[in-house]
Amino acid sequence: MTGADALFGVFAALACGGALGVAAFRSVARMAFSLVVCLSAVAGLFFLLNAPMVGATQLIVYVGGTVVLLIFGVMLTDAGVGRRMKIGLLETISMTFIAIGLAAALGWTAVGLGRAIPGAPVLDEEGVEIVAATPDTLRPIGLKFLGLGGESGVGFLLPFEIISVHLLVVLIGAAYLARAKRRVDATPETPPEATRETASDGLGEQA
Amino acid sequence: MLAAPPAADLALPVEPAEAVESVTLAGWLSDGVGLDGFWALAVAAAVHAFVLLNLFGVLPAVFIWVERKWSARLQDRLGPTRVGGRFGWLQALADGLKLIQKEDLVPDAADGLLFRASLYVPAISVLMAFTLLPFNDRWVAVASDCGLFLILAVLSLEVVGVVLGGYTSGSKWSLLGGMREAAQMVSYEIPLALTALVPVIAAGSLSLREIGVFQAGWMFPNWLVFANPFCAAAFLCYFTVAIAECKRAPFDLAEAESELVAGYFTEYASFRWSMFMLAEYASMFVVSLIATLLFLGGWWTGIAPLDAALTGLNDWRPDVGVEGFGVGGYLANVLFAGVVCLKASLLVTVQVWVRWSLPRLRIDQVMATCLKYLTPIACVLLLGATLWPLGLLATLGRPTVFGSTFSASPSPLGGAIVEQDSALPNGDGEAGEALR
Numbered sequence: 001m002t003g004a005d006a007l008f009g010v011f012a013a014l015a016c017g018g019a020l021g022v023a024a025f026r027s028v029a030r031m032a033f034s035l036v037v038c039l040s041a042v043a044g045l046f047f048l049l050n051a052p053m054v055g056a057t058q059l060i061v062y063v064g065g066t067v068v069l070l071i072f073g074v075m076l077t078d079a080g081v082g083r084r085m086k087i088g089l090l091e092t093i094s095m096t097f098i099a100i101g102l103a104a105a106l107g108w109t110a111v112g113l114g115r116a117i118p119g120a121p122v123l124d125e126e127g128v129e130i131v132a133a134t135p136d137t138l139r140p141i142g143l144k145f146l147g148l149g150g151e152s153g154v155g156f157l158l159p160f161e162i163i164s165v166h167l168l169v170v171l172i173g174a175a176y177l178a179r180a181k182r183r184v185d186a187t188p189e190t191p192p193e194a195t196r197e198t199a200s201d202g203l204g205e206q207a
Numbered sequence: 208m209l210a211a212p213p214a215a216d217l218a219l220p221v222e223p224a225e226a227v228e229s230v231t232l233a234g235w236l237s238d239g240v241g242l243d244g245f246w247a248l249a250v251a252a253a254v255h256a257f258v259l260l261n262l263f264g265v266l267p268a269v270f271i272w273v274e275r276k277w278s279a280r281l282q283d284r285l286g287p288t289r290v291g292g293r294f295g296w297l298q299a300l301a302d303g304l305k306l307i308q309k310e311d312l313v314p315d316a317a318d319g320l321l322f323r324a325s326l327y328v329p330a331i332s333v334l335m336a337f338t339l340l341p342f343n344d345r346w347v348a349v350a351s352d353c354g355l356f357l358i359l360a361v362l363s364l365e366v367v368g369v370v371l372g373g374y375t376s377g378s379k380w381s382l383l384g385g386m387r388e389a390a391q392m393v394s395y396e397i398p399l400a401l402t403a404l405v406p407v408i409a410a411g412s413l414s415l416r417e418i419g420v421f422q423a424g425w426m427f428p429n430w431l432v433f434a435n436p437f438c439a440a441a442f443l444c445y446f447t448v449a450i451a452e453c454k455r456a457p458f459d460l461a462e463a464e465s466e467l468v469a470g471y472f473t474e475y476a477s478f479r480w481s482m483f484m485l486a487e488y489a490s491m492f493v494v495s496l497i498a499t500l501l502f503l504g505g506w507w508t509g510i511a512p513l514d515a516a517l518t519g520l521n522d523w524r525p526d527v528g529v530e531g532f533g534v535g536g537y538l539a540n541v542l543f544a545g546v547v548c549l550k551a552s553l554l555v556t557v558q559v560w561v562r563w564s565l566p567r568l569r570i571d572q573v574m575a576t577c578l579k580y581l582t583p584i585a586c587v588l589l590l591g592a593t594l595w596p597l598g599l600l601a602t603l604g605r606p607t608v609f610g611s612t613f614s615a616s617p618s619p620l621g622g623a624i625v626e627q628d629s630a631l632p633n634g635d636g637e638a639g640e641a642l643r
Binding site: 027029030032033036040052053055056057059060063064065067068069071072074075076137138139 | 320324353361370374375389390
């Protein structure tokens with residue numbers, strides 16, 4: 001067993017433990033913390049697979065962004081820290097079936113893939129794996145992205161731009177919905193301050 | 208050597224590794240002392256981790272002393288004068304001892320588990336950022352070719368601990384502080400990343416080490432802050448946003464003592480409170496060091512002959528009984544690391560100066576500053592920095608105004624691609640050989 005295998009065990013255990021915690025805890029704050037542990041451990045697995053770009057994206061988007069927004073939303077709405085969620089019997093049964101099905105599907109896929117570590121290890125003349133201090137992980141991504149690296153010659157620039165524009169439209173739409181509205185009223189005697197109202201926040205829709 | 212990918216291997220040596228017939232600490236332990244290969248690596252890793260941890264612990268103590276002393280001077284007071292002699296320079300240690308002795312309180316209304324756990328998240332995230340920082344050409348714990356992106360990612364974890372700590376304290380002050388913190392940090396991350404991208408475009412690399420190497424030579428025009436007008440503006444923007452990222456005044460709404468007692472850490476006491484302080488001062492140093500690496504020439508002094516002389520120390524290799532260990536090279540590394548730490552510390556003192564000079568903004572003003580001013584400015588700077596070299600290429604025929612003193616192979620965007628086959632051992636002795 002190498003050091004990488006041991007670290008894989010640690011990160012995998014943390015990820016599974018965090019995922020179980022999300023399901024098992026009844027307090028929303030603890031669920032969120034378990035989610036942080038789970039997602040960070042998955043980022044650690046990406047680092048272990050020599051994909052720091054994907055790992056960093058996982059951290060910055062999911063842990064630093066989505067989970068923080070989730071906690072933010074809970075803080076604004078929840079009654080208190082100690083409040084426990086109640087789950088009905090029907091929900092428990094149906095969710096158990098869905099979880100078992102999902103786990104089976106993912107497990108079957110993972111077993112089918114085998115131990116997929118990208119790239120063959122580079123060995124020196126004594127058969128020891130050479131590990132470069134600064135592996136070139138970013139340039140291949142950029143070249144693939146522009147369609148210069150692979151055989152197909154088709155990059156991901158156009159889909160990326162379409163997604164970007166789509167997200168921009170969603171953001172502008174959310175900001176439009178969340179803006180302070182000025183109601184056009186037929187009765188002129190109402191003071192303008194009273195007619196101003198703030199629509200409910202668009203944060204939940206974005207997240 | 209373990210067959211572990213280096214990104215996950217925190218054990219990559221911080222010690223220097225010379226370009227030719229170099230020796231690392233792990234190599235010396237296995238060859239000279241006779242330790243087993245795995246144990247040599249483990250011991251070397253432990254030594255380097257110990258050095259980095261001490262840097263992480265000692266720097267905040269120094270900055271806390273600087274802040275107390277300088278804020279006192281700005282307010283016409285004396286500040287600490289007694290502990291440790293004339294200037295009160297052991298004051299931070301005395302504070303720490305006092306805090307450790309205090310009672311460890313957990314409020315009844317708090318969620319005990321999360322209240323105890325969440326304070327470690329900011330400290331751990333800043334410590335992770337320390338492992339990604341290059342202190343000179345060869346001293347970096349985790350060398351990655353997207354180091355800047357990684358640092359921004361781990362720094363964004365800090366907010367999770369602050370928000371959860373505030374939420375689970377079971378106090379309205381903490382809740383309000385945590386909510387302000389969440390809104391502020393999530394918004395300020397956008398201009399932070401955008402302004403940090405401007406020098407990246409000028410240098411043509413996301414690796415902090417390569418950006419540092421790129422700025423060798425004379426201060427003007429080689430430092431990236433002078434590379435183009437957009438970079439200079441981006442430096443000011445970045446520094447403003449960095450102050451907000453560290454929750455420092457005038458953006459310290461999350462801990463505004465006149466409104467919220469102490470904000471998100473109102474309920475924390477004793478050593479747990481000091482962990483938040485440790486993370487705050489360490490993250491001030493981290494963002495300042497990133498600013499130094501991105502804009503202010505990294506570990507170079509900015510005076511070309513002096514840098515050449517320091518680099519020339521690499522050839523001074525008196526025999527000290529260890530095969531392959533260059534005393535001169537080690538000395539040069541220490542001096543370069545000192546230069547970069549000095550520059551970053553100066554930026555930290557500027558942050559202290561700003562805090563004690565400017566009044567606090569209101570929360571709506573903080574959000575307006577970010578969303579209405581800093582983010583659009585950052586977008587314009589990014590666009591301008593992208594178009595600048597192309598415009599110069601069309602008019603002057605070269606990508607920079609002053610020409611490039613080191614333009615071995617300039618990239619279309621004005622950056623010189625660092626030669627991969629030249630000896631660039633980065634943290635590990637085997638690296639240079641592996642690349643060759």
